Amino acid sequence: MDLSVLTLSRFQFALTIMFHYLFPPLSIGLGGILVIMEAMYLKTGRLEYEAMTKFWTKIFAVNFAMGVASGIVMEFEFGTNWATYSRFVGDVFGSALAAEGIFAFFLESGFLAVLIFGWDRVSVRTHFFSTCMVAVGAFFSSIWIVIANSWQQTPAGFHIVGQGLGARAEITDFRAMVFNPSSIHRLAHTVIGAYILAAFFVMSITAYYILKGRHMNFAKKSFTIGLIVATVASLAEPISGDLQGRTVAQTQPAKLAAMEAVFRTGEGPTPLYLFGQPDPSEQQVKYGVAIPGLLSYLAYGDAHKPVAGLDRVPQRDWPPVAVTFHAFHIMVWLGALFVVLTLVGTYFRWRGTIFEKRWLLWMFVLAVPLPYAANQFGWMTAEVGRQPWVVYGLLRTSDALSKAVAANQVLGSIIMFIVIYALLFVVWVFVLDSKIKHGPDEVGAVPAAAVRGGVLGIAGLRAGTGGASLTETDKAKKKG
Amino acid sequence: MNLNVLWFILLGLLLTGYAILDGFDLGVGILHLAVKNDCDRRILMNSIGPLWDGNEVWLVTFGGALFAAFPIVYATVFSGFYTAFMVLLFALIFRAVSMEFRSKHDSASWRSFWDVSFCLASGLATLLFGVAVGNAMRGMPIGPDMEYHGAFLDLLHPYALLVGLFAVATFAMHGSIYLYLKTEGDLQRRIHEWMWRTFGIFLVFYLFTTIYTLVDIPAATANFRLHPAAWGVVGLNVLAIANIPRAIHQQRPGYAFFSSCATIAALTFLFGVALFPDLVHSTLNPDWSLTVYNAASSHKTLSIMATIAALGMPFVLAYTSVVYWVFRGKVQLGTLSY
Numbered sequence: 001m002d003l004s005v006l007t008l009s010r011f012q013f014a015l016t017i018m019f020h021y022l023f024p025p026l027s028i029g030l031g032g033i034l035v036i037m038e039a040m041y042l043k044t045g046r047l048e049y050e051a052m053t054k055f056w057t058k059i060f061a062v063n064f065a066m067g068v069a070s071g072i073v074m075e076f077e078f079g080t081n082w083a084t085y086s087r088f089v090g091d092v093f094g095s096a097l098a099a100e101g102i103f104a105f106f107l108e109s110g111f112l113a114v115l116i117f118g119w120d121r122v123s124v125r126t127h128f129f130s131t132c133m134v135a136v137g138a139f140f141s142s143i144w145i146v147i148a149n150s151w152q153q154t155p156a157g158f159h160i161v162g163q164g165l166g167a168r169a170e171i172t173d174f175r176a177m178v179f180n181p182s183s184i185h186r187l188a189h190t191v192i193g194a195y196i197l198a199a200f201f202v203m204s205i206t207a208y209y210i211l212k213g214r215h216m217n218f219a220k221k222s223f224t225i226g227l228i229v230a231t232v233a234s235l236a237e238p239i240s241g242d243l244q245g246r247t248v249a250q251t252q253p254a255k256l257a258a259m260e261a262v263f264r265t266g267e268g269p270t271p272l273y274l275f276g277q278p279d280p281s282e283q284q285v286k287y288g289v290a291i292p293g294l295l296s297y298l299a300y301g302d303a304h305k306p307v308a309g310l311d312r313v314p315q316r317d318w319p320p321v322a323v324t325f326h327a328f329h330i331m332v333w334l335g336a337l338f339v340v341l342t343l344v345g346t347y348f349r350w351r352g353t354i355f356e357k358r359w360l361l362w363m364f365v366l367a368v369p370l371p372y373a374a375n376q377f378g379w380m381t382a383e384v385g386r387q388p389w390v391v392y393g394l395l396r397t398s399d400a401l402s403k404a405v406a407a408n409q410v411l412g413s414i415i416m417f418i419v420i421y422a423l424l425f426v427v428w429v430f431v432l433d434s435k436i437k438h439g440p441d442e443v444g445a446v447p448a449a450a451v452r453g454g455v456l457g458i459a460g461l462r463a464g465t466g467g468a469s470l471t472e473t474d475k476a477k478k479k480g
Numbered sequence: 481m482n483l484n485v486l487w488f489i490l491l492g493l494l495l496t497g498y499a500i501l502d503g504f505d506l507g508v509g510i511l512h513l514a515v516k517n518d519c520d521r522r523i524l525m526n527s528i529g530p531l532w533d534g535n536e537v538w539l540v541t542f543g544g545a546l547f548a549a550f551p552i553v554y555a556t557v558f559s560g561f562y563t564a565f566m567v568l569l570f571a572l573i574f575r576a577v578s579m580e581f582r583s584k585h586d587s588a589s590w591r592s593f594w595d596v597s598f599c600l601a602s603g604l605a606t607l608l609f610g611v612a613v614g615n616a617m618r619g620m621p622i623g624p625d626m627e628y629h630g631a632f633l634d635l636l637h638p639y640a641l642l643v644g645l646f647a648v649a650t651f652a653m654h655g656s657i658y659l660y661l662k663t664e665g666d667l668q669r670r671i672h673e674w675m676w677r678t679f680g681i682f683l684v685f686y687l688f689t690t691i692y693t694l695v696d697i698p699a700a701t702a703n704f705r706l707h708p709a710a711w712g713v714v715g716l717n718v719l720a721i722a723n724i725p726r727a728i729h730q731q732r733p734g735y736a737f738f739s740s741c742a743t744i745a746a747l748t749f750l751f752g753v754a755l756f757p758d759l760v761h762s763t764l765n766p767d768w769s770l771t772v773y774n775a776a777s778s779h780k781t782l783s784i785m786a787t788i789a790a791l792g793m794p795f796v797l798a799y800t801s802v803v804y805w806v807f808r809g810k811v812q813l814g815t816l817s818y
Contacts, residue, residue: 065580068533069573075543079558080565083627086558090551091777095785098548101541102792109537110799113530114806120814121806133799161778168551170778402559404628413566420573427577431584 006398008410009081012417016073018376019421023067025375028142028191029198029229030060031135034115036225038131042124052218053131054119055440056202061116062431066424068109073417081410085390085400091170092158092177093148100144108137139191146187147178152391153382154251156180160394169394181251185244186382192237193378196338197371199230203345204368205436207361218440220355223364227349231342237335242298248385249299252392254313255385258324260295261285262309269293270307278325280318283310319387327380334374341367483782484772487549488756490789494545496748498538500654500741505532507655509575509602510648511674512595518588519813520667521595525579526817527662530807532579534800536572548785552626552775553759560620560628561612564635568608575601583818603648610647614640617693617700617754619761622768626775629764639692646685653678654744657724657737662811675728675736686721699761700754710753717746 034056041049075097078086086093114122114130122130157176158169171177203226209219248256256262261278262270272295276288293303300307310318341363348354355361390397505528512524528535547554558565578598582591618639621630656674663671693700704710720742727736755761759775762768776782 062580062584065533065576068536069576072536072540072572073569075540075547076558076565076569079547079554080562081559083555083559086547086555087551090547090554091781094544094548094551094554094777095781095788098541098544098785099788099792101537101544102788102796105537105540106534106792106796106800109534110796110803113534113803117530117817118806171781171784174780174784402555402562403625404556404559405562409562409566412563416566416570420570424573424577427581431581434585 003407003411005401005405005407005410008407008414009401009405010397012081012410012414013077015414015421016070016077016417017379019417019425020067020070020074021376021379022372023063023070024138024142025194025197025372026063026201027060027067028138028194029196030056030063030201031131031138032195033198033202033225033229034060034131035135036229037222038128042128048217048221051440051442052222055218056222057116058435059432061112062428062435064108064112066428069424070421081402081405082390082400083402083404085395088168088395088400089152089391091168092151092155095171095174096144096148096151096178100141100148104137104141104144107140108134111137142191142194143187146190147180147183149382150183150186151177151180153186153386154180154182154247155391155394169391182244182247185240185247188240189237189244189378192233192240193371193375195229195233196237197375199226199233200338200364200368200371202226203230203364204366207364208436209439210355211358211361211365215439215442224349227342227345230338231346234335234338234342238339241332241335245298246301249307252386253308254310254317255319255324256299257308257310257313258319258321258385259328259381260307261321261325262295262307263321264311265309266306268306269297269304270295270299272298273325273329275329276325278322280321317388319385324381324385327377327384331374331377331381334370334377337370338374483779483786484776485757486786487545487776487782488752488759488772490786491542491545491549492748492752494538494542496745498535498542499744499748501535501538502532503651503654503744504528504658505535505655506602506606507651507653508659509598509655510606510652511655511659511678512599512602514674515667515670518591521591522583522813522817523663523667523811524659525582525598526813527659527811529579529818530803533576534803536576545785545789549777549782550759550770550772550775551777553770556622556626556628556770556775557760560630561632561635563632564608564611568605571601571605571608574598575605579818606648606651607644610644611635611640613647613751614643616760617643617697617751619699619763619769621764622760622762622770623764624768626768626770639697642685642689642692646682646689649678649682649685650744650747653682653724654737654740657728657733657740660733661737662809664810672728676725679724679728683721703753703756707753710750713746713749713753717743717750720746 034053037049037056038053040046041053078093111130111133114127115134118127118130155169157171157173157178157180159172160167161170162168203223206219206223206226209215210223245256248259260270260273261276263278263280263283269292271290271292273285273288273290276285276290278285295307296305297303310321345354345360345364348357348360386392388396388398390400508524508528512521515521515524543554574597578594578601582594582598585591615635615637618637620628621634623629653675656671656678660668660671660675720739723739724736724743727733727739757771757773758769759772760770762770777785
């Protein structure tokens with residue numbers, strides 16, 4: 001097995017970024033959904049919307065904490081594992097990262113405190129304002145980090161100073177750097193993807209409640225909000241993807257060729273594969289089924305113009321074709337599935353019969369891993385398709401490493417991350433599961449614990465959620 | 481003053497903000513196991529509950545700003561101290577999730593696991609910050625290629641370890657004064673004891689660290705010979721420290737906390753004076769040091785970032801103040817608490 005610093009560092013980066021990216025999409029999307037829910041509470045004044053907002057806030061909080069904890073790793077890792085890269089891009093990338101800190105992270109974390117802990121301390125309107133600010137903060141943070149990533153894909157607004165491995169990019173035009181050719185489309189695609197994920201997340205949990213006959217009123221309302229968001233976002237995503245595809249065709253032709261395994265530039269129209277198995281050694285796609293001319297049309301708006309193939313690029317500059325191809329195709333198929341699923345859901349919701357369609361509800365319950373997969377595969381397409389470059393056309397991934405780091409150090413940290421992340425993942429699922437089992441507080445109903453535990457139970461319920469009983473025993477002991 | 485110096489100062493301010501704010505919540509973490517029952521532990525955790533996350537953002541922003549303003553320092557230090565940074569990440573992750581998960585499940589062993597992990601992670605993170613400062617004061621083996629040429633164990637020099645323990649003592653004292661402000665009744669009476677004890681320990685480490693620095697760390701005191709006015713800050717630092725027991729004795733905990741903040745600010749200021757104009761002293765050859773000039777981003781980037789900071793920081797300070805105002809007063813456990 002190849003245990004070079006390069007392989008290990010790439011593996012570690014993939015591991016930590018994929019783990020990290022389990023959390024931000026839900027924070028971005030659920031932040032927006034919380035704004036909708038709390039706005040409905042403000043508008044109608046009905047307590048069920050308050051209970052709804054509070055329930056989803058708790059889920060949001062757990063998810064956000066995981067995102068912060070795994071996010072700090074990313075910020076450190078640029079310097080620890082990719083020092084040459086950091087020196088090369090610091091002038092450009094660093095300012096985006098610093099802007100993210102100053103504009104986004106402070107906003108999110110400050111108002112998150114009010115969102116989670118401030119219900120009893122501020123007015124309803126101030127609380128709503130805080131919810132909006134958290135959602136805006138999550139959005140801002142996606143802006144800056146996507147800009148930084150997009151610059152790596154399609155560098156603009158810079159010049160190179162120095163030579164060889166001492167070379168570095170310096171900003172010449174901040175606006176051109178921010179609005180580099182791929183940032184806007186990538187941002188739209190990322191944020192819409194986040195909303196799809198969050199909406200499916202909401203629908204999954206609430207469809208489960210409906211199937212079990214629990215929290216019916218809450219679940220049906222939350223489900224409907226999720227369904228509307230999911231439908232709009234799922235329909236918008238292919239449009240955004242199409243725009244992004246055209247940009248890739250212009251700016252990163254090798255990536256597009258790998259996404260569709262176009263090994264040779266043909267004479268006439270280039271087909272779009274529905275599926276297939278690319279074989280780089282024989283330079284062909286096996287078992288493939290394709291739509292003639294569609295790739296030419298999607299890439300250039302002209303069904304007859306041949307798409308530039310990998311033969312136009314030296315082989316040492318090829319991205320891994322099979323991984324890029326499959327990641328892209330799985331993402332697209334999942335996207336298509338979301339369109340079908342949400343349209344079917346919307347149809348039955350409009351007919352008013354969806355909550356009796358148990359098979360459909362089960363599909364929504366079980367569908368939740370799919371948008372997670374779609375988000376991951378989308379980024380995999382973007383990042384693997386950019387290889388062998390870390391900064392497209394300027395800096396190779398293999399040159400970007402830290403020179404002061406040895407393989408055994410990286411191996412050690414990989415083991416550490418695997419252990420921590422496995423533990424965290426289990427704990428996260430466990431906590432999420434107990435939140436879901438607990439469900440939202442019933443509006444107007446007598447709390448179950450009050451019946452069981454009498455007065456102490458009610459006091460316990462007020463004193464803290466899960467923590468009540470232990471606290472109470474302590475107090476009771478002291479009194480006794 | 482040029483932009484390179486400005487960014488050195490701004491990074492210093494971010495570091496000071498971080499040390500003061502996250503300092504007290506790390507301190508609360510260090511003291512966490514000193515209370516035994518579940519209710520008191522929840523009070524400790526919830527005293528920082530809404531605030532710690534925002535406090536840690538100062539560190540994240542410091543990291544981002546260092547990356548942007550002095551990318552070479554960021555790259556050299558982070559890759560050179562690879563293992564130390566991985567251990568720091570380990571501590572920060574555990575600290576964050578310990579707080580998040582501890583009270584989410586009702587079982588004594590679950591809670592004691594996260595309690596211990598919260599305390600150890602807080603202590604370890606603080607120790608590593610101190611070790612980092614200690615190493616920065618001593619200087620590091622930086623070669624002509626601007627890379628670190630040393631091993632992990634070189635970082636654990638006695639001086640660096642001493643500064644690490646000094647940091648733990650400082651934050652424990654800072655945290656105990658903060659806790660005194662946020663608690664009441666019997667718990668507060670016990671914390672009153674802690675303030676005295678942690679102050680005593682802090683004072684011992686302060687004296688040791690000062691003497692060691694004056695005797696054995698010439699790089700750290702060079703600027704004081706050039707600019708004797710900097711001794712004035714040392715004087716202010718001593719006054720701030722002396723004010724802590726005075727304020728505790730006078731039953732003015734708010735004033736004591738203010739003095740403790742001033743102490744930390746003075747210490748980070750002295751750290752800045754000791755470094756300037758270097759960010760990393762090279763122990764191999766002074767000419768190889770990473771300075772605010774040879775390790776900086778372009779003038780254009782520094783000025784863009786200065787604009788970003790000028791636009792953003794007033795908002796940051798405004799809503800940080802709002803959040804602290806919203807969560808003022810004694811800790812009350814409620815349905816929303818950790």
